[in-house]
Amino acid sequence: MKPSKHFASDNFAPVHPAIFKAIAEANTGHVKAYGDDPYTDAALKKLQAQFGETADAYFVFGGTGANVLGLKTVTESHHAIICAESAHINVDECGAPEKFTGCKILALPSPDGKIRVEQIEPLLAAVGNMHHSQPKVISISQPTEYGTVYTPEEIETLAQFAHQHELLLHVDGARLCNAAAHLEMGLRDITGDVGVDVLSFGGAKNGMMFGEAVIFFKRTYGKAFPFIRKQGMQLFSKMRFIAAQFDAYLTNDLWLKNARHANDMAQLLAKQLAAIPGITITQPVEANAVFAILPKEAIPQIQQHYFFYVWNEATSETRLMTAFDTTQRDVRGFVNAIQTAMKH
Structure with missing residues (x-):
């Protein structure tokens, strides 16, 4: 008889009972659709409590949608996105980032899943050259695809380098909570407070049924996101069922x-x-x-x-x-x- 649990992926795990309960409790009566409801309002306030009052958050279905639309919002099709060779956006998203952003992905070798300033710096030689895609975003996974964790100092170094060169720093945080638990730090401590500009914040790998949040740490960055989310087919009409999960997820740690x-x-x-x-x-x-x-x-x-x-x-x-x-x-x-x- 095969065991009921495997070690392939945390996506194999069930939904946490508290999350299931929150979905059931939200399944009562009529509320306005597309996020104009009290459940979404409550969950967004919980996210701001974790990530800061200026954090501009939006809910989507899944991680690929969060990454792709977050990146699309802050790039143009002539831009380039820099990441590790092992990054989810490079390996496991079936070309969706390239297809929907139009950007070229510049993937750097990394035995431990991390990328570093000295690897990125040579790519900036293309800046201003009309024949080359223009670097615009540095994207990192936290934790990396190898399960290694960037320290706050490592993230801040990347962020400072990015901002000095008019680039942005994006974090694929599908497992961000595991990184925070390892570092024994808050979610904001390893994102907005160390210079992250755009974050994909996941929950499905850590007890939720579905749903991710795209967070912009400057509201100007996310101004167009509501339209891009709709056009990108990630606007959930019954938003309360994503929001209720995040509300429970962010309650009592x-x-x-x-x-x-x-x-x-x-x-x-x-x-x-x-x-x-x-x-x-x-x-x-x-x-x-x-x-x-x-x-x-x-x-x-x-x-x-x-x-x-x-x-x-x-x-x-x-x-x-x-x-x-x-x-x-x-x-x-x-x-x-x-x-x-x-x-x-």
Whole structure:
């Protein structure tokens, strides 16, 4: 019998009971559509409490929509967006950023998922040259696609560099809560307060059913977003069902409790795997992802019981994700399955 939980993605996890309850409680009577309702008003106030009173927030369906429309709002089609090679906008969004923004993506190599000023600086040689796409946005993932976490100082360095060169800093924060939990800092501390201009703030990977928020830290940046959201097919008519989730998510630190637990389970998994001869942990475990090289011949047998993704087929590097509902027992069962497969 296959286990009910896997280690492929935190998207596999169910909806947190408090989120489900909030959706059910919002499912009463009639309210105005398209965000002109008390649920949306309450949730936006919760977001401002977390990110600052000047934070200009809008709800959309999912992470790709949040990234693409947030970037489209602050770019023109002759611009370029700079990111890591492993960035979600470069690898996992089926070309949507290029299609809908018209921008060229300039992807930089990064063994740990992070990009740095010294890598970006040479790209600015194209500024002012009509034959080249013009760099406009630096986009980072926090945490990165490798589960590593930018420190506030690293983000501030990127932001200062961007602003000195009339660029903007965008953060793909699909798992931002996991980064904040790791850093033991508030959400605003690692975004608006260190110079982030545009943020995609996710919840679906941390207990929500669906919904993301696009946040502009200067209202002038988001002025056109309501129109771009509609044109981009991300305006939800029954907005209260996204808003109610965010309201619950940001109440009593549910976002933090969920993320902290997922991170703790990743630490436990990494510790137990590191103790097994023949397994190598390839990245610092700073959020809810463990990257580990497993014996190639054992992987198919393990996957018969627990599904997970092979990140690099050539090296047998795997990505193992924990979630808010992962338990110590789940981790032990998974590790036991790995050990059993390696004995055969």
